[in-house]
Structure formats: structure tokens, C-alpha cells
Amino acid sequence: MASDSRKQTSLHCLYYWAKETPDNVFLTQPFPDGHVEDITWKEAADQVSRMAAHLNGLNFPEQSKIAILGKNSAHWILADLAIWASGHVSVPLYPTLNGETAAYIFDHSEAKLLFLGKLDGKADGWNDIKGHVPADLPIISLPMSPRDDTPKWLDIIAKTEPAEPKLPTPDTLATLLYTSGSTGRPKGVMHSFRTMISVAEGLQQIFPVDSDERMLSYLPLAHVAERAAVETQALYYGFHLYFANSLETFQEDLQRARPTVFFSVPRLWMKFYLGVSAKLPPKKQKVLFNIPLLNSLVKKKVLKQLGLDHCRAALTGAAPLSAEIIDWYRNLGLELLEVYGMSENFAYSHANRPGKTKVGTVGNANPGVEHRIASNGEIEVKSPGLMLGYFKNDEKTKEDITDDGFLKTGDMGEIDAEGFLKITGRVKDLFKTAKGKYVVPVPIENRFNHPKVEVVCVAGANQPQPCLLVLLSDEARQELANGGDRKELEQELRQVFDAVNAKCEPHEKLAHMIVVKDPWTMENGMLTPTMKIKRNVIEDFYAGKMDGWFESRQTVIWES
Template sequence: MSVDPRKQTSLHCLYYWAETTPDEVYLTQPFADGHTEDITWKDAGDQVSRMAAHLMNLDLPEHSNIAILGKNSAHWILADLAIWAAGHVSVPLYPTLNGDTAAYVLEHSEAKLMFLGKLDGTADGWNDIKAHIPADLPIISLPMSPRDDTPKWRDIVAQTEPTDPKMPNPDDLATMVYTSGSTGRPKGVMHSFRTMISVADGLQQLFPVSSDERMLSYLPLAHVAERAAVETQSLYYGFHLYFANSLDTFQEDLQRARPTLFFSVPRLWMKFYLGVNAKLPPKKQKLLFSIPIVGSLVKKKVLRQLGLDHCRAALTGAAPLSAEIIGWYRNLGLELLEVYGMSENFGYSHANRPGKAKVGSVGMANPGVEHRIGEGGEVQVKSPGQMLGYYRNEEKTREDVTDDGFLKTGDMGEIDSDGCLRITGRVKDLFKTSKGKYVVPVPIENRFNHPKAEVVCVAGANQPQPCLMVLLSEEARNELEAGGDRTGLDRELAAELDAVNLECEAHEKLAFVVIVREPWTMENGMLTPTMKIKRNVIEDFYTRKMDAWFGQRKKVVWEF
């Protein structure tokens, strides 16, 4: 693997494109009032150099840790770059954090300053976070910041002359990515510029990417998945990056971008799928798709309405997505490829190859990556993207990295004869029934694929048998509230339960399905910022109800 010497770090990439394609648009940012702002490569480089000069003038300690808090925006990325250009280290915070966790990250990271970006307190944690920000922490507000009593990015840039940036060495510490905290306190994963750029360098060996691509940024940039797949790729390859304004405008934002590459997580792929099903029921799809010319036209129309008709490669990661849903997208003509990675290797681990995907696996090891199955069936990976370690936690670093340099992923898996990895569950997700039998939840969850089930969770520790909690899609919930056919849905869910149980060992068979009332969201702590279920939180929330559910002796239990 050999990184282009002119683009050896993300910061080098910025100035490379500012010099070679200065007038090409790099970033397109929509605003709440409907207007959009285009930022060229030249303008991006200029703003970064001016903000870097301001940061240098603050006389912060060398290599200070500087926080970024906000939803995705063009200026989030510019702030990241400006921190590096001033010789400092960026520390992103998830905008959906609760106040206590945000305070922990700011304290643990020893942040000396914070860039405060796009937040409004409606679909983020700002209302809680704002009371936990240290009073003596300097703040610079990006456009769309909720505060107007701090120095502002636009004013600073307008009033400051640009300076020559402090170009980093590839092995310098670039960023600390705090894990999403699905179990316990977040850990600060340290990455160098070299580990970050490895994902872009490796990608060019899998399939061609050029400056003609378009991507939409909407998953949290505080997570390595978006940072690797979107920020780093756009900087390395020099392509146009669009941003989403809000959930309400997402479809409009997607239509504006018409991405050629698209990365999403299973929860959103499921939402798209359920949204199509609500408008075009599965039975009707099956009929229309089977008609030669009509089927092709309908499939193209579905992709066009999703905004994915120009997409030549789509990626899914961060959590498992069932083979049935992947197959549905591939049948539409969208090559949906499952990939695999972790915060600890900057998402650079495994991927399915275009034209060679093995559905049900996360693909083969990426170029330069070694993998093996360790003790207890745990997947171990050695990657060019591997972290430098956990910040202020050498003991955990030693615990998670073997003596010969392999990362213990915490995932259980199998490697087949073609070298493809299949993830079978999380080591810590295993639980025992009251009969002393172990249950692995993920494979069972992946087999339950009712078209109105948005997300599911297998539970039942210390119970006679496991059970399955189901959150219905928003469309299905609205339909029921409007007087929809609950009896028919009850029968369908019972039938799906029976079908799943046919493939389960005796101790894994689900006793019943529970249709839960409470939505699982990032705001109530039941989902991580990348929309994975927080299994321990969900289990704790419902534990006290388990005995009563088992006592009903029904296949389908309704909470409402």
C-alpha cells in the first residue's frame, strides 16, 4: 500500500485540491431557510488557513486537544482541518450525547477549546449538554451554532490573515474518537494521520473512485464510519460532498446530491425499505417486479424516488443487516455491499467486493489487513488503520491488543474457505437462560424479517427461553393508531415467529414476540449515535416486565 506522497495526510489533501482544482465545489451546505452555500476547494483552504492563524495566536499548549460538538456541516469538516493546520488534535463529540457523558469526554480529553456547531435542541442533546460545558472552556461558534455570545467562525475568518499551516507528519496524533459507549464509559481511541488515510489508500485497490463522485454526509461525523467513508474519502479523492439539513428535508437533500457513492447503517436501510413497502406493498412489488419490462421500470422508479438512481456502490456497516434486506436492494439494481470495521481500526477491516459480494458475510480482509479467529471464536484483526491506543488508558489498550499486534474485536465470527468473514454475534451479548444454556442473539435477530418490524432485540437472561422485542416502523404504528388491522398483524408476527423457531436449536427457540410501546431512540439512550441497539439499556428497561410477559402464554404480546 502506498499513499500518494502529495496527499499523505488529510490536511495535505485539502491544499493539494485547493491548488489543482481551486474553483471546483467541495462542500454544499443547506440551511433551514432553504438556501444553500457552496464552498470551493480554494475557499475551503483559505478559511482553514485563516482559522489556523487565529488558533495559533491563542498560544494554546502545543498539540492541544480541541473538541468539536455539532451535527454534520461543511464547517464541521473545516474546523477539523483548521485544528490540524494549527498543530492540534481534534476531539469530536456526538451531538446526541447526554450532558453527563459530554462533560466526561471534555474532562477526560483535557479539551482546551471547543468548536460549537449545528445544534438546535430538538433532535440532539444540546438542552442537556449546555449546562455541563465548563464555564472556563473557550468556545468558537460555527455557522448554525445555538450560541451567539461567543466568537464566531465567519467573523474570525473575515478579520484574520491566513498563515502557513503546520503540515503534520503522518505518524502524528490527529484525532481522538470516543467510542459510542454501547457498554460503559466511552473510550478515547487515538488515531494518527497515517491510520486515518489508510482507509482511502486501501479503497482505491478495491474499486475505482474519482473526483467525479458525489456523497451525502448525514451520519454523525463524530463516528469513524462517517469520518472514514465520507470525510477522508472526499479529501483524498477530491470529490463533491453534500450535507443533509434535517430529517424532515432528508429526501430533498438526497435528491440534491444524487450520490454516486452512499454509506448508511442498517437502521436507515430498513427505514427506506419499510417506506417503500408502505407505498408499494410487498405482494404488489413481487407481481410488478416479475413482469420483464414493467419490472425494470418500476425498480428504476423506486431508486429514483429514493435518490439513489445514480448510485453505483452503496455500503452498509456498523451493525448486521439481514441477507433478505440486502437481497431486496440488490434486486432493485443497487449493489449494496456489507463492510466491517471498528473505531479501533478507523473502519478499515473487511469489505465485500463489487461483483463478488457474498451476502451474509462482511467480505474479505481489506488490502494490508490480517485476520484470524482467536480464543472463544473471537475475531482478531491487524489493520493499517489500527489505533495508537486508548487515551489515558494503557491497561485497556494492553487488554484489547494481543502481544503480536492483533486487535481483539469483541465480535464472534467464522472465516470460510474463500476468506470471507461472517460475524455471528458479540462475545458480551451472550446470555444464559434459566436452564443454563447460552443464547447468541444476533443470528436470531437477523432471521426475523417482518416488513413492519423496524428493529428487534432478543432478550431473556435467566428466563426459561429467550423472547424477541419488536419495535414496529413509524408507518405501522401510525396505521394501528388510525384503526389498522391489529388482528391480521398479530397473525403475521406469530407466523414469522414460527418460521424463525424452525431454524433455532431447542434452547434458542423464542417463547414469544413483544410489540413494545416505547420507541428506541438515541435521545432515550436505547440506540447508539450510529443507531445500533444498546442491548444492556434495553434489557434493563424491560427486565421487570419479563415475568408478566411469560405469564401471558401468548405468541404475540402487545404493550399497547
């Protein structure tokens, strides 16, 4: 794989662009009071060098672990870079963590300092986390930090002379990525600068990306997908990175960025689709999209309202997205490309290419990647982005990496004759019915699509047949609360339900569907930070009601 010696690591990239394009804007940050700040490459490098000098003065041992906690912001990235420039290891924490998990990560990682960033205790876990921050852990507050009684980033850099950065060698440990913990304790995935930069070097051979791109950073930077697809790419290619202020201003933030490359997860692609469908119902879309003179005008207007009319590369990953939704976006003129990767290989694994896609697959193996299917149906991947191992857990490292260097992904899949990989489910998601038959939930879930349904979960372990838990969209729940026709919606859901069952094997046929009452969120533990369902948490939550639902023998059940 080709490598640019001037951009060996993400930190090298910062100083490369500060020299080559010093006055180009690198980061654009909106603030709650409405003002927007631009930070050029030269300014970014200067701030990083000054903070690195401050960290050097704290005399931590080389390669100390330094935590970052906060929502995405320009200074989150600058803190990451400053940690590296002072010869230390960054440890990002999800802003939506509960206090107990945060305490575990502080302790397990042996964090010596915390960069505390953008948090408000409303749509994040700060109110719970703040009581679990070790009393003796030094804190530096980034802009928009919830604490005003600690040393502040802006004050420190104003009075500190810049230090010569400690440019790392590629094989140096760069970061600990703690997994989102959909099952059990999060694991600390160790990545070197080389494994991290592999995703950018490989992308050169897949997508034509350059310094003129624009991206919006809004998915958690603590997650590998955003770190790989957004932070690492922006640093490597030298393009402009925008941030979102809040959920309420997201559309405005998207319009400001006018991204040319956009990465999102299925839950948000679905939310965009549901938002459009609420204003322009599918039946009306079908009519308008089939009128030659209006066709392209309407589609362009929809993309413009979404803020994606400048987007030429749209990526989706982290969980499956149904073929029906992908086709809907493609019909609008946005070629959604499914990609695949894991924390353990820095998200460098598989991708569909522009003009070479196969809906329902995650594409071909990326340059330098090998893949195979093990005897138990599990996907195994050998990638240049393969982790160094799990921090303080050699046993788990040996369990998850084969002797010949392949990662056991935990996903089940198939590779077709053209090398396209199709993911068919998670090994751990399989469950047995009371009849002793195995059910694979994901393919069934992917077939259930309705414009008023946000997400579904197939459940029913140890029951006679599986069932379907259905979460309606925010708009649909509001509509029903305002007196909407429940019978009409129920009839529509039943039609989709019957169509899904028609394609199921006898032992997989769904006995009934339950329209759940309360939303599944990160805050109540039902979703991971990348909005994947936490299947085990959801199943446990509804386990006590399963017997009664089966005994009712109703097809559509509304949870009371």
C-alpha cells in the same frame, strides 16, 4: 500499500486539491432558511488557513485537544482541518450525547476550546449538554450554532490573515474518537494521520473512486464510519461532499446530491425499505417486478424516488443487515456491499467487493489486513488503521491488542474457505437462560424480517427460554393508531415468529414476542448514534416485566 507523498495526511489533501482544482466545489451546505452555499477547494483552504492563524494566536500548547460539537456541516469539516493546521488534536463529540457524558469527554480529553456547530435542541442533546459545558472553556461558534454570544467563525476569518499551515507528519496524533459507549464510559481512541489515511489508500485497491464522485454526509461525523467513509475519502479523492439540512428535508437533500457513492447503516436501509413498502406493498412489488415490460421501469422509479438512481457503490456497515433486505436492494439494481470495521482500526478491516460478494458476510480482509479467529471464537484483526491506543488507558490498550499487534474486536465470527468473514454475534451479547444454556442473539434477530417491523432484540437472560422484543415501524404504529387491523398484523408476525423458531436449536427457541409500546431512540438511550441497539439498556428497561410475560404463556404480547 501504495502511498501518494502529496497526500500523506488529510490536511495535505486539502491543500493538494486547492492547488490542483481550486474552483471545483468541495462542500455544499443547505441552510434552514432554504439557501444553499457552495464552498470550493480554494475557499475551504483559505478559511482553514485563517482559522489556523487565529488558533495559533491563542498560544495553546502544541497538540492541545480541541473539541467539535455539532451535527454534520461543511464547517464541521473545516473546523477539523483548522485544528490540524494549527498543530492540535480534534476531539469530536456526538450531538446526541447526554450532558453527563459530554462533561466526561470535555474533562477526560482536557479540551482547551470548543467549536460549537449546528444544533437546535430538538433532535439533538444540546438542551442537556449546554449546562455541562465548562464555564471556562472558550467557544467558537460555527454557522448554525445555538449560541450567538461567542466569537463566530465567519467574523474571525473575515479579520484574520491566513497562516502557513503546519503540515503534520503521518505518525502525529490527529484525533481522539470517543466510542459511542454502548457499554460503560466511552473510551478515547487515539488515531494518527497515518492510521486515518490508510482507509483511503486501501480503498484505491477495492473500489474505483475518483474526483467525480458525490456523497451525502448525514451520519454523525463524530463516528468513525462517517469520518472514514465520507470525510477522509472526500479529502483524499477530491470529490464533492453534500450535507443534509434536516430529517424533514432529507429526501430533498438526497435528490440534490444524487450520490454516486452512498454509505448508510442497517437501520436506515431498513427505513428506506419500510417507506417504499408502505407505498408499494410487498405483494404488489412481487407482481410488478415479475412483469417483463414494467420490471425495470418500476425498479428505476423506486431508486429515483429514493435519490439513489445515480448510485453505483452502496455500502452498509456498523451492524448486521439481513440477507432478505440486501437481496431486495440488489433486485432493484443496487448492489449493497457490507463492510466491517471498528473505531479502533479506523473502520479499515473488511469489505465485500463489487462483483465479488457473499451475502451474510462482511467480505474479505482489506489490502494489508490480516484476520484470524481466536480459541474463544473472537475475531482478531491486524490493520494498517490500528489505533495508537486508548487515551489515558494503557491497561485497556494492552487488554485489547495482542502482543503480535492484533485487535481483539469483541465480535464472534467464522472465516470460510474463500476468506469471507461472517460475524455471528458479540462476545458480550451472549447470555444464559435459566437452564444454563447460552443464547447468541444476532443470528436469531437477523432471521426476523417483516415489512412493518423496524428492529428486534432477543432478550431473556435467566428466563426459561429467550424471547423477542419487537419495535414496529413508524408507519405501522401510525396505521394501528388510526384503526388498522391489529389481528391481521398479529397473525403475520406469528407466521414469521414460527419460521424463525423452526430454525432455532431447542434452547434458543423463542417463548414469545412482545410488541413494545414506545420507540427506541438515541434520545432515550436505547440506540447508539449509529442506530445500533444498546442491548443492555433495552434489557434493563424491560427486566421488571419479563417474569409476568413468561407467566402469561401468550405467543404475541402487546405491551400495555
